[in-house]
Amino acid sequence: MEAFSALLDALVYTRSRNAKLKLLADYLRDTPDPDRGWALAALTDGLDFPAVKSSTIRNLMSERVDPVLWTLSREYVGDSAETASLLWPGPDTAPAEPPPTVAEAVDALSRMTRANVMSELPRLLDRLDGSGRYALLKLATGAMRIGISARLAKTAFAQAFDVPVEDVEEHWHGQQPPYAALFDWAAHGAAPPDSENLPLFRPFMLAHPLEQDEVSLTDYAAEWKWDGIRVQVVRAGGETRVYSRSGDDISGTFPEIAQALDIDAVLDGELLVRGSHQGGDKGGAASFNALQQRLGRKAVSKKMLAEAPAFVRLYDALIVEGEDLRALPWSERRQSLEALIPRLDPERFDISEVIEAADFAALTAIRERARDDAIEGVMLKHRDSPYVAGRKTGLWYKWKRDPLLIDCVLMYAQRGSGKRSSFYSDYTFGCWDGDPDAGAELLPVGKAYFGFTDEELKWLDRYVRNHTVDRFGPVRETDKSLVFEVAFDSVHASKRHKSGLAMRFPRISRIRADKPAHEADHIATLQAMIRD
């Protein structure tokens, strides 16, 4: 555990990506099995201990620290695990047992039950120092928040053992912590883990934002960027899985998709819900808002399936009936996909049409008109591009439509978590429900905690502190004097909010310290932007 907690601490304080990679790679090379495998799982969110939740930390501390002092401390530190590691009362005598190894800790945590976690977890904590307690609690609750993405961890793994990162991504999936087969392959030269006949996730190909003014449509094909969620549908060995962008298995949430594919294949597409909204005349889809009703549900009711049936609009084919197409140019994969479509259930699968445009100017005009269609924008794919994991320059571009903008007034602020800890960085803002000069009031319309620079955050934090008129626990109410220009992707009707509106992906676009609050926008302006 000492090596792991030292690694975590070093990672927290290291900013450069290369330095982080080196720290991780050194750890993976120098640490024995199975500790390194468990550590890797912890860093990439591959561990789950049902008996230990963040509420466990709170309950554990409530037996040891006054609840008011705990709340004040937690609010200041911005992280429960760290707060607990600092507040943990050291044992009166030196611990009888040495600190546990990562493997021992994982073993002990996985055997804990809700009945005994309150007595067993303290025994582990008592064997550790402050850094060790932090590492243990982070590992146990699975919320690392130290700026290590799964992708970075895989890159470090590749660097540690000098193997291609694409191979790591490919072999990684389907392996369980502590990844014995993966380490055997990379560190000891064994054969790679067997992946045939398993419905495994393949890493997605991603796009860069389009930054140049135009590209040639001779080289690039244009497609709509549909506003659903990107999924991969995989069938192998008689089983079908639906994976999300992050590789999570969401087959249970969308059983109608998992049941519909009867050909062995790996397909890439956009998961959408039937409706009249996106794609107009040809088998339209509803807005993202409709899809949202179905996300995150473990069990799906018949009513849901009937009212909001899902389908996948296919973008690409990676593997079809055992033939790996990924190395082929996009145009050839596209032909295979088009050939496959008639063999698929038309209720559940259709193809994302290529946009026909004479030239880039024509495409621009088509994209402009698409504003009403709740389409996210346009994808540009190089006709020769193979299907490669991650973002490779020059192959795929996303050309999102410009965000919608509205001026709102800052109403409430709350301290943030992670790197925004102890700053008032989570803002609730509102619009006027009528003419402010005639006594109208502000109604909250959204919440955002990014879009500003670190410098602006410091300024905002000070602003909030100096303009507080009331406090509700951790929330400060401001004097409602500051205007934000808020950017967002779309806005929908919602019963959850008093304003009857919910914004999608709101972020602070500009701080309009120059603009008086009564000149901010009205609710009616937002209502006019609803498209569903």
Next chain:
Amino acid sequence: MARDFSWIRPEPWGIHVVPADCWIDPARPVDRALVTHGHADHARGGHGRTFATPETLAIMKLRYATDEGAVPTPYHEAVALPGGVRATWIPAGHVLGSAQILLEHAGERIIVTGDFKRRPDPTCLPFEVTPCDVLITEATFGLPVFRHPSSEQEIGKLLSALAANPQRCVLVGAYALGKAQRLIAELRRAGHNRTIWLHGAMERMCALYEELGVSLGPLRLVSDAGDKDELAGSVVIAPPSALNDRWSRRLPDPITAMASGWMQVRQRARQRMVELPLVISDHADWDELTQTVIDVNPAETWITHGREEAMLRWCQLNQRRARALALVGYEDEDD
């Protein structure tokens, strides 16, 4: 009946000693100021008369280039103020010359701690526990998460980083008054005898400390270094604001460190872009704050600035009378 101690009145810009018409660490110019220590937010210029220890007055003279109206008040020598008030400056252990101020009037004793700490500091006299009726205390680190480790341990971290990276230097952000000199003195105590390099903003204060009898060993200015190589393997000390400034580009691949009590919280260190956090503070941590209330055992505890909510709660849990004073103008973000 509870006494109301109405002869001392906390106002937003300072503590008013009413019968003597004096102000403690006022944030605006007044006729008579009683100053606890030399940090700029406590020792502002422009007062008619300034009562402070000779060391604090020397620090203020260095900063404001004048000692007009200065009235030296050596430790433990009671000063008679108008209105039957006696004031005595007592070591606070915060920085050189820092003091608590004991005020006596009509048989009542009130202590204003100013900023203080209880741990040993080779550059100043230790805090003295003094009985009183009202303890007016700071609470900069008044949250139970703040438990500063020993400075030996933190200096050890600094020296190991230095030893492990002989081609680099360790750039430590530290307050120019107090923290910088304490850091140097602690390094010397740990046997580090090499030249320590300074940002220009540190020079005069270090020279003043030497003048006042705190020896700091070989010091040089970064601007006098021949080239980057001369700084490799060395400790460089700069004010926190210079850490990520253009100034630090002249250093050989610096490891950015900061000596501050805030470094206890990981994300605070990250926000300051610090790679090597050193938890070295000139303020009392939670245990020191609460122990001080227990040791001094006043009838009432008033809390001036910092995380006052948690201290209030602690006092309540321990059946001690307490209140928070809303004072403005004290900045402790860099300690």
